[in-house]
Amino acid sequence: MFVKESRLEGTPHGQLDCTECHVGLDMNKIPHAPKIMAVDCVGCHGDVTDRHAVHKGMLPSSGDTIVQSGKCKECHGSHMSKPLSESCGTCHPDAKASFARSVHGKALMQDIAGAPNCLACHNKNVVSSLEGQSVAELKLAQQRVCLSCHVDNPKVVKRTGPKKSFIVSYEKSVHARALARGNSEAASCVDCHGSHDIEKGINPDASVNRTQISFTCGKCHSEIADQYADSVHGKALANGVAESPVCTTCHGEHKILKHSDPKSPVSAGNVSQQVCGNCHNSVTLSEKYGISSDRFQTFSDSYHGLAIRGGSVKAANCASCHGSHNIKPSSDPTSTINRANIPKTCGKCHPGANKRFAVGKVHVAMASPKAPVLYIIGIAYTLLIVGTIGGMLFHNALDMFRKWRRHLEAHDLHGLYVRMTVSERVQHLLMMVSFFVLAVTGFMLHYPDAWWVKGIRSLSPYVFELRSLMHRVAAVVMVVTCLIHVVYVLFTERGRQLFRDMLPRRQDVFDVVGSIKYGLGLTKEKPKIGRFGYVEKSEYWALVWGSAVMTVTGVIMWFENTFIKLLTKLGWDIARTVHFYEAWLAVLAIVVWHLYFVIFNPDVYPMNAAWLTGTLPEDVLAKEHPLEYEKLRADISEKKRRRPVGNEESEE
Helix, strand or coil, X not given: CCCCCCCCCCCCCXXXXXXXXXXXXXXXXXXCHHHCCCCCHHHHCCCHHHHCHHHHHHCCCCCCCHHHHCHHHHHHCCCCCCCHHHHHHHHCHHHHHHHHHCHHHHHHHCCCCCCCCHHHHHCCCCCCCCCCCCHHHHHHHHHHHHHHHHCCCHHHHHHHCCCXXXXXXXXXCHHHHHHHCCCCCCCCHHHHHCCCCCCCCCXXXXXXXXXXXXXXXXXXXXXXXXXXHCCHHHHHHHCCCCCCCCHHHHHCCCCCCCCCCCCCCCCXXXXXXXXXXXXXXXXXXXXXXXXXXXXXXXXXXXXHHHHHXXXXXXXXXXXXXXXXXXXXXXXXXXXXCCXXXXXXXXXXXXXXXXXXXXXXXXXXXXXXXXXXXXXXXHHHHHHHHHHHHHHHHHHHHHHHHHHHCCCCCCCCCCCCEECCCHHXXXXXXXXXXXXXXXXXXXXXXXXXXCHHHHHHHCXXXXXXXXXXXXXXXXXXXXXXXXXXXXXXXXXXXXXXHHHHHHCCCHHHHHHHHHHHHHHCCCCCCCCCCCCCCHHHHHHHXXXXXXXXXXXHHHHHHHCHHHHHHHHHHHHHHHHHHHHHHHHHHHHHHHHHHHHHHHHHCCCCCCCCCHHHHCEECHHHHHHHCHHHHHHHHHHHHHHHHHCCCCCCCCCC
């Protein structure tokens, strides 16, 4: 016998007879209310204590009844028909209102599978610490409740969007690790997302919305939040610039790592490329907000940027100069990059930095018209390189074409005529080795992403430091070799004769013209060259000039603190620009000009071995230096003529 349209229908008690709960009830008597017997809930629900552990103080005792205490009725209603949210909301109206507005509450109202109700989270103690339980352990318990849906429930994972890997990446974060160590102040799910008022990140009111994230993080990092609010980024965000970076833009969301962790995007080696470069290398943002899009590129091309790309963790990055959270425009007097503050900022790495460090642009591109002096130097050197190397290629092409038409005569690498003494060969060897070491280690710095540089870097994590050391050692060797040569030229007879023979003469001009005419087939006779022709002379004086320029600019770059004080930052940049282009000119000249005449010249192929043996074969000397050959033959004849009768000395 059931009451019509009973409120029990649809509840766990819907199939029970009234008398099963109301003992002694006589349904035939009207009215029956006075005869209703008290209900003993605990009589049926013996496990009520375990199931209601959170509200122990409100539980009825054995034999207690609804009529007598009303305790069960307060939450469940008289016929167990009161909705759960309404039941909990009776005592927790604020939580009820927040939950109703939350993404969980809305999903529950829409009857979406997996949507949590109050007991889904509160069926375990995740509100206050139990006896002997620390706050950190409580937060870990809350975390497990969140993961039980967002990681372990396939329906929830599929519907909510974020991948499981993204959610669990929190466990590798600095926050999760600190929490696991017992740090109760470490951020957990609830600290960032809230509890009853959880909203999706796209909701402007959500605690993890980009407009609110600095306040959320600021609950623990208040000082940093204040710095950010006063920064150019914080002010831009406050003014409605949606693209302005916030905490999670730089640090990440769930997998936030320490800045000292090499895998962290804000580590010294990553912050410029992985964080700052994303915005300051953007053409879209440049066009929209008028910010310079070349800032990251000019930094990457600077010594600091090249050093970082080469693997250095000590070189200055964006944050080293601009700050991290307190980034301000250079026009702000309190900015670390304000012209008045640059000496102090640079002084962190360059002790004794003075006001001259602020002379010249910091973000400067050598090939940009925005830096007129450097731009002019770059254009001039480009024209010089194209003209010089182009002329060399043209000359060599003509020379090789004519010589390959001759019959290649095999010859012994050991000749009879002395071309280079031991002293000269040692000087040549030192210069050759130091030159190639300087070229390789120098271009490693400027082109750290080149395939061959990456291959070298893969050999050891200390390649960058070794590169720097090797470059400087090679520079010292080259300078010392130059000084040895100066002493050789000044204080030895052969050295003085070498210098005299290397001096340019008017005949050299005629020899150049004659060689070109011969190469073009306009004449059948090739100019006769003496001990040193225009080829050797151009190489020699180019080496003298290049060594002087590279030494001066190299010293300026090496002792940057001293010379920026003396020459300004602009002066240092000029030295760096000249050093770079002079290096290219020297390397290309050696490859195109010198190596051709020493190796690929058909008359000496496979190699002119004079730099190893010190001598030249007779046929090579006769072809390449006919005047020198004729002179040596004349000297030998003169010696033979003056030799006493009976002297058996050989001509050698």
